[in-house]
Amino acid sequence: MSNTPETPAALSRRTLLGRTAAAGLLATPVVSLLGACATSGSDETTTKAEEGTKSAANPLGVAEDAPLEVVIFNGGYGEKYATDVHEPLYKKAFPKAEIKHQSTQAVSTVLQPRFASGNPPEFVNNSGEKLIDFGSLVADGQLMDLTELWDAPSVDDPNKKVRDTVVPGTVEAGSFNGKPYVLYYVSTVFGIWYSGKLFKENGWAPAKTWSEFTALLDGIKSKGITPYGYAGANAAYYQWNVILTHAAKIGGTDVLKNIDNLEDGAWQQDAVKQAAQAWEEIGAKYVDKSFEGLKHTDVQLRQNQYKLALYPSGDWLEGEQKKDTPAGFEYQLMPVPSLTGSDKLPATAVRATAGEGYFVSAKSKNPRGGLEYMRQMLSVAGAKGFTEVVKAPTVVTAGSAGFAFPPGVASSQAALAAAGKDVFNLYFDGWYKELDTEARTATNELMFGRIKADAFVERIQKRADAIKKDSSVAKFTR
């Protein structure tokens, strides 16, 4: 230490800097050590999955005393259905198992680090604004294959497989490249919502054809009420959903299949263009320009105040608005009307799907427990309990029998029944979040009059092409 300064003042800035750099070098191994931990994947952790012996009462071979961690998204449906209905059912079947319940409003914030460190919870309700991208979860092999669950005997009737107790399309809705990974549990019907009371008072009737629809909108406009609108600030996908539903009606369900499969020119199909053109006109004539700056809650409130007549959404709307809906409002669903007489699907056709996703983590300690939890959810008791708590129908066919739904859900269930076999769904938004974002942006541009239908389909197609070429994005087909 010959060059040590004699006085503190002689410790020049240069030497100080030099020493700091030296300290930095010393710290480097620490950094790389830290660097290793945040992204260390689960490949080095080889947790052995718990397994028990299979029997008639335990067809999935759950280890009876293995603990089970359940994470519920505490959103529109709350968490009560899990703590009061599903968890007790599991506990009843496996009294020795301990259930660790957790609820959150930010699934990704809470769980992403758990996946990154290879210690995910068994059962997750992945939903809400901050859900973890399903496509990424599948691509990284984090999700348990649910085939075994769907093929297992159901709780109520051992001679019936679980897959036969649910609404057709449920397994497909949660499948990626043909393999089921996600359980979508809540039956969801999409359409255009209106107040039964407002329509009755004014003598308006839901429209089936396009000319009826525009006549209806004109009638509403003449009363000084905004005829149609959605929230541009954060819920533009409610509207692309309408445009694509319309496209499916015009050109058949293959239109949507092509879009989901990223086929070349899928967005430029005639049906999509025609639908976009039709809605571009609606946007120009009947939508309040200020809605682009409003959030969905604001716009939904305006409908409750009878300032807005028609609003596109799914049938969670009624439950979501329960607090703000005035007495006698009476939510009603109207399917998207047909465009012309030569549409491939009838006016009654609807987009319906199973919503609210649940999955079992493949790399958790007790994945079989997670599967069994799902089997219990899909029992009649589990489904009935859910419907009673949250007033929404599940995918379990026998689950909502005899339950008196509020008017909105009753009307959407009636629409679903009326649609018969003309029920379709689309998947690209869950598979490719980027395409969803682009479709939302383009929808706002279209509906608020900044671009034409041609530019609308062109720009989304461009993004779809880019995603197709992007090797870092996992691809899915159906």
Next chain:
Amino acid sequence: MRHGKYPFVIGFLFAPVTLYVVFVIAPYAQAFQISMTNWRGLSAPQWVGFDNYRRLLDDGRFWQAVQHHGVLLLALPLITIAIALFFAFLLNVGGRSVGGQRQGVRGSKFYRVVFFFPQVLAVAIIAVLFQMVYRPNESGLINGVLMKLGLDPVLFLIRPNLALWSIIAVLVWQAVGFYVVLFSAGMASIPGEIYEAAEMDGASKVMLFFRVTLPLLWDTLQVAWVYLGIAAFDAFAIVAVLSVDSGGPDGATTVLAVEIYRNAFVYSKYGYASAMGVALFFLTLTFAALTLRLTKRESVEY
């Protein structure tokens, strides 16, 4: 006194340096590492080299965000400093002389407190507040008045060429108070005799400002410029909460931090988002170095 000095110094430095390394240096280093991978935030990442950076070059949204930072970088410091200087001048030396001592305008003590209010509020609250101010219908603060007067509402955050300026206005509103206080402190340290002498030579208020206040405040201005420039590279919270479709309409208000957030937490493209973060890191660094170099100038001793 030399005996035991190093253990003493090291003892003091150990905790802060460790904290700094763990919470600042390490994440930075890791961002560089992750930006070279295709990490999705779940399983182990795969090395992809410079792919993410190559992709950045063709990403229209990225360049749009960079361009917005350019606008912010010019507009935010210029407007904020101009307004703050004007107010600080009025508050400190803009009024009459009392006993040879220059005073601020009447009620300057009150204004000083009022100007500082926005600084006390959390950014998220400011954003929510301005949602109400800018709301495009009759319940908005500005548009409510306009519509009462029979005028058409102004679609602040919706019209693409107005949206970014509406955001900048909020950023300026929020920042001005702090810089008024900063410049006030700087002005207070300018000796009164200089003003007195200048006044005796017949300098007007405007001349006082440009010939006396401004040159003697140069160092403070330089600091303000760097701070505001760095703020211009952020703007995340205001844009994320206030803008339509976070960064919209059609990317008209987007900034890099918003794109980083979207790519990482919505698209699960942590690798690509990190590459954007690294780009932002170098942009900020370049800016700070350039500013310090360009504004280097002899400071006046007094």
